[in-house]
Amino acid sequence: SFYKxxxxxxxAITKVEDxxxxxxxxxxxxxxxxMLQARWASxxxxxxxxxxxxxxxxxxxxxxxxxxxxxxxxxxTSAIFSDALAALGGEQSNDPEVCYTLGLMxxxxxxxxxxxxxxxxxxxxxxxxxRAEELAPQGLTSSEFASxxxxxxxxxxxxxxxxxxx
Numbered sequence: 434s435f436y437k438x439x440x441x442x443x444x445a446i447t448k449v450e451d452x453x454x455x456x457x458x459x460x461x462x463x464x465x466x467x468m469l470q471a472r473w474a475s476x477x478x479x480x481x482x483x484x485x486x487x488x489x490x491x492x493x494x495x496x497x498x499x500x501x502x503x504x505x506x507x508x509x510t511s512a513i514f515s516d517a518l519a520a521l522g523g524e525q526s527n528d529p530e531v532c533y534t535l536g537l538m539x540x541x542x543x544x545x546x547x548x549x550x551x552x553x554x555x556x557x558x559x560x561x562x563x564r565a566e567e568l569a570p571q572g573l574t575s576s577e578f579a580s581x582x583x584x585x586x587x588x589x590x591x592x593x594x595x596x597x598x599x
Contacts, residue, residue: 440475441468443482450582453501460502462489462583470513478520481581484534487517488584491538494545511547514538524560529569530577534588536561 446468452461466489472482490510493503504510514535518524521531539546539558546554578589 440472440477443485446472446485447580447582453583454586460498460500462492463498463502463504465489465582466493466503473513473516480521480528480531483517483520484531485582485584487514487521487535488538488587490514490517491542491545492583492587495538495542507548510545511550514546518557524557524564526561526564527568529565530573532561532565532568533573534584536565537588537591 446465449461449465449468452459453465466486469482469486469489473486489503490513492501493505493510494507496503498505518535521535522528526532536558539554540562541558543551543554543558573588573592575589575593578585578592
């Protein structure tokens with residue numbers, strides 16, 4: 434199919450995302466988001482694609498789009514976040530990173546997933562966060578997020594805060 438021939442590698446997507454977090458701070462995340470959506474459309478349901486797609490969907494509503502280059506389309510981003518979470522095992526996931534990162538997103542800014550269903554997403558966030566603590570009581574280290582684009586940068590920072598707080 435067209436998409437299979439034009440599937441972007443995660444490395445290529447990371448290079449685009451790195452322009453966002455680089456010294457000049459370009460709003461390149463919209464381009465990376467499009468590339469990740471093309472991977473998804475071609476059938477890619479690998480863990481990294483799902484995590485990064487869910488993150489950029491959430492981030493598009495959590496941060497000003499002039500700064501990120503991400504679209505602000507709540508219906509689209511809500512569907513993407515939900516689909517990515519489902520592909521990763523949903524609230525029953527046994528992956529501590531999935532539970533921690535998606536749980537944190539849903540817990541701190543549930544409205545960024547779906548403003549009409551904020552209470553539901555806050556509950557999902559709390560549930561996933563508790564599951565993450567059960568699966569990995571020691572938590573995650575910032576090094577686990579190295580070289581993983583904007584998603585990695587964001588959660589590396591979050592886990593450093595946890596490491597400092599423990």
